[in-house]
Amino acid sequence: TPVKELTLQEAQDEIKPLRAKLTKWGKEYYEQDNPTVEDHVYDRAYQRLVQLEEQFPQLVSADSPTQRVGGATESQLTKVRHEIPMLSMGDVFSIEELMDFNQRQQENRDVEVEPEYNLELKIDGLSLSLVYENGKLVQGSTRGNGTIGEDVTANVRTIKSVPAELPEPLSIEVRGECYMPKAAFAKLNAKREAEGLPVFANPRNAAAGSLRQLDPKVTAQRELDTFMYYVPEYQKIGVKTQAEALDRMRELGFNVNPNNRVVHNRDEIEKYIEEYTAQRDKLTYGIDGIVEKVNDLDTEVALGNTVKVPRWEIAYKFPPEEQATIVRDIVWTV
Numbered sequence: 592t593p594v595k596e597l598t599l600q601e602a603q604d605e606i607k608p609l610r611a612k613l614t615k616w617g618k619e620y621y622e623q624d625n626p627t628v629e630d631h632v633y634d635r636a637y638q639r640l641v642q643l644e645e646q647f648p649q650l651v652s653a654d655s656p657t658q659r660v661g662g663a664t665e666s667q668l669t670k671v672r673h674e675i676p677m678l679s680m681g682d683v684f685s686i687e688e689l690m691d692f693n694q695r696q697q698e699n700r701d702v703e704v705e706p707e708y709n710l711e712l713k714i715d716g717l718s719l720s721l722v723y724e725n726g727k728l729v730q731g732s733t734r735g736n737g738t739i740g741e742d743v744t745a746n747v748r749t750i751k752s753v754p755a756e757l758p759e760p761l762s763i764e765v766r767g768e769c770y771m772p773k774a775a776f777a778k779l780n781a782k783r784e785a786e787g788l789p790v791f792a793n794p795r796n797a798a799a800g801s802l803r804q805l806d807p808k809v810t811a812q813r814e815l816d817t818f819m820y821y822v823p824e825y826q827k828i829g830v831k832t833q834a835e836a837l838d839r840m841r842e843l844g845f846n847v848n849p850n851n852r853v854v855h856n857r858d859e860i861e862k863y864i865e866e867y868t869a870q871r872d873k874l875t876y877g878i879d880g881i882v883e884k885v886n887d888l889d890t891e892v893a894l895g896n897t898v899k900v901p902r903w904e905i906a907y908k909f910p911p912e913e914q915a916t917i918v919r920d921i922v923w924t925v
């Protein structure tokens with residue numbers, strides 16, 4: 592129900608469990624690096640609470656997750672503001688849903704969308720932003736809540752695949768995924784087990800726990816890697832499509848996943864999904880789906896973003912390998 596149609600009592604009844612969930616999820620994410628919900632589920636709940644508190648300021652309380660910079664719980668890392676929000680992605684769970692998404696995009700009246708997509712593997716890590724000034728790395732940060740992230744500059748300098756300097760004096764931001772290869776994950780957990788330390792549930796949590804360290808020396812031992820995938824100001828690198836942007840990032844020395852593919856129809860999309868569903872276990876890194884992006888970058892901008900997710904891309908998620916109990920007790924009718 593739109594916030595403005597709620598009574599004070601209804602708002603109160605919705606805010607209470609919402610705060611409890613966001614606080615719980617925030618602790619899992621910020622303190623334990625062990626989130627039980629996808630980023631965009633957290634983001635949507637967070638935005639809903641922001642809207643409710645804007646509509647009913649008398650209900651705001653100091654302990655509300657919205658009153659703490661950087662999400663629900665403080666991480667000791669310095670905060671970074673993302674001038675261009677780092678959004679998470681909506682997701683679909685079947686080819687039918689994916690084709691419906693494409694259909695709706697095509698029907699978007701004000702934007703003529705060429706049905707040309709760039710498909711990429713959805714690396715199961717955490718989002719990373721790298722900022723370069725005149726070709727030199729000046730900042731590394733996490734996504735945080737999309738607007739406020741954490742400064743991990745010293746930590747990213749220890750990651751071998753992160754260029755300290757570019758071959759061209761560019762002042763750009765490059766975004767991608769920081770991940771822990773499967774072999775490194777297995778080695779780390781074996782070591783932790785031997786030392787009687789708690790093991791990480793999966794490579795994504797291990798990557799998050801390793802990147803978001805206060806001590807860069809710890810990060811340096813964790814064998815993290817990156818696959819970069821996005822330049823927000825793509826005009827600065829002289830490209831027109833996402834596929835060209837990936838090639839350009841390769842030229843600049845970034846590690847870019849080699850398995851992207853430009854496709855034009857359902858058959859090609861299905862073929863790509865089948866191929867990588869089959870190959871998933873053979874890859875040396877974790878993937879949890881496929882990312883489909885409109886290839887033309889100007890069209891991406893024209894399609895824009897909703898409050899929290901881009902309209903020009905969607906993540907197709909593989910069925911969970913182990914039947915993880917994913918908290919899905921919020922049904923969203925925004």
Ligand SMILES: NC(=O)c1cc2c(=O)c3cc(F)ccc3oc2nc1N
Pocket residue numbers: 677678679680711712713714715716718768820821882901904
């Ligand atoms: N995990 C991934 O492998 C992956 C993730 C994203 C994003 O999260 C993402 C979020 C945005 F707001 C914009 C583009 C993006 O592109 C992306 N591309 C990828 N290949």
